[in-house]
Amino acid sequence: MAIKSFIPPVRTLMGPGPSDVHPRVLSAMARPTIGHLDPQFVLMMEEMKVMLQYAFQTKNELTIPVSAPGSAGMETCFVNLVEPGDKVIICQNGVFGGRMKENVERIGATAVMIDDPWGAAVDANKLEDALKANPDASVVAFVHAETSTGVLSDAKTLCEIAKKHDCLTIVDAVTSLGGTPLQVDEWSIDAIYSGTQKCLSCTPGLSPVSFSEQAVEKIKQRKSKVQSWFLDLNLVMGYWGSGAKRAYHHTAPINSLYGLHESLVMLQEEGIENSWARHAQNHKVLRAGIEAMGLEFIVKESDRLPQLNAVTIPSGVDDAQVRVRLLQDFNLEIGAGLGVLAGKVWRIGLMGSTSNVTNVLLCLSALDAVLTDMKAAINSGVAVKKASEVFYSSY
Numbered sequence: 001m002a003i004k005s006f007i008p009p010v011r012t013l014m015g016p017g018p019s020d021v022h023p024r025v026l027s028a029m030a031r032p033t034i035g036h037l038d039p040q041f042v043l044m045m046e047e048m049k050v051m052l053q054y055a056f057q058t059k060n061e062l063t064i065p066v067s068a069p070g071s072a073g074m075e076t077c078f079v080n081l082v083e084p085g086d087k088v089i090i091c092q093n094g095v096f097g098g099r100m101k102e103n104v105e106r107i108g109a110t111a112v113m114i115d116d117p118w119g120a121a122v123d124a125n126k127l128e129d130a131l132k133a134n135p136d137a138s139v140v141a142f143v144h145a146e147t148s149t150g151v152l153s154d155a156k157t158l159c160e161i162a163k164k165h166d167c168l169t170i171v172d173a174v175t176s177l178g179g180t181p182l183q184v185d186e187w188s189i190d191a192i193y194s195g196t197q198k199c200l201s202c203t204p205g206l207s208p209v210s211f212s213e214q215a216v217e218k219i220k221q222r223k224s225k226v227q228s229w230f231l232d233l234n235l236v237m238g239y240w241g242s243g244a245k246r247a248y249h250h251t252a253p254i255n256s257l258y259g260l261h262e263s264l265v266m267l268q269e270e271g272i273e274n275s276w277a278r279h280a281q282n283h284k285v286l287r288a289g290i291e292a293m294g295l296e297f298i299v300k301e302s303d304r305l306p307q308l309n310a311v312t313i314p315s316g317v318d319d320a321q322v323r324v325r326l327l328q329d330f331n332l333e334i335g336a337g338l339g340v341l342a343g344k345v346w347r348i349g350l351m352g353s354t355s356n357v358t359n360v361l362l363c364l365s366a367l368d369a370v371l372t373d374m375k376a377a378i379n380s381g382v383a384v385k386k387a388s389e390v391f392y393s394s395y
């Protein structure tokens with residue numbers, strides 16, 4: 001039997017990413033493929049850079065999309081800014097800080113770990129102490145928005161402390177970019193990476209990054225070659241560099257980049273502050289319903305990410321069974337807990353174009369329906385009512 005075309009079901013993606021890809025982005029990706037050195041393509045990439053600078057709120061010249069997912073953006077920052085023998089301070093409060101450690105150790109550098117509880121923000125005092133105890137550290141790294149726990153850390157304060165101790169900063173903004181206030185220049189962030197499939201509502205597979213002048217200087221003055229050929233920014237800069245100088249490095253994922261271009265046009269149209277406000281507002285509506293149901297947020301209010309909501313699973317309820325039923329009965333995907341939180345929380349994403357009130361009410365009513373049918377210990381039938389009250393009271 002011949003294998004036929006793959007026709008995916010239409011889902012609502014309310015997990016930790018990918019989020020729903022806007023139809024405008026999908027249709028942009030279906031436009032004709034042209035060559036990656038075609039002058040028209042080069043022009044599009046120039047626009048892309050300007051729009052990425054806007055998204056990151058930076059004037060950094062080296063602001064580009066790495067041709068690979070967020071994890072490659074992370075690796076780009078580490079392999080370029082860290083050399084064998086360097087000391088890097090990593091603040092870990094979830095899954096992704098652990099990956100930073102892996103990156104540093106594979107380079108042959110030393111990772112000094114500062115651990116904070118999963119579900120809490122990075123503690124600035126601990127960073128200050130670690131920097132005093134390790135005056136030879138050259139880089140500080142942390143995750144701005146921990147997707148594994150739903151926690152927002154105070155990037156501005158952490159970068160201030162790092163700078164005071166002459167360290168460069170590497171910031172993971174995979175989940176924060178576009179969803180929550182982020183000011184690369186104002187906060188003196190030296191290297192930052194993100195992903196396209198979270199609050200930018202684009203397809204997965206690209207990683208916007210941005211590097212300060214000081215970071216670029218450090219990369220140019222490295223004593224050793226970057227261990228990764230593909231991610232070596234000294235080579236990549238020749239590819240994304242301006243106009244005529246562009247030399248072949250790899251073939252850019254042309255159509256994916258059309259998609260990112262479109263999603264950034266949409267971000268400009270909305271206005272980045274409005275995008276942040278929308279994410280905050282839909283979180284409030286969701287929260288009213290979740291709490292009315294009797295579920296709880298594991299993160300304290302002041303540190304909560306609006307775009308990633310980690311909520312407790314009622315006791316006696318089978319985590320996986322609920323998620324399977326949401327998917328089968330309502331075409332709705334929510335996320336499971338990761339690492340130490342596996343089986344203990346659900347992660348409800350409200351990222352990018354997923355973040356709208358229609359999806360909030362869908363999620364609350366579907367959860368209510370499934371949990372009520374499973375005879376879970378929740379307050380049935382009140383979530384949508386409470387959420388709607390919050391929605392209408394904001395007018």
Ligand SMILES: *Cc1c(COP(=O)(O)O)cnc(C)c1O
Nearest residue numbers: 069070071096145147174175195
């Ligand atoms: C999703 C995510 C990543 C990894 O991005 P991929 O595109 O899956 O490689 C890294 N850090 C954080 C905080 C994330 O949420």
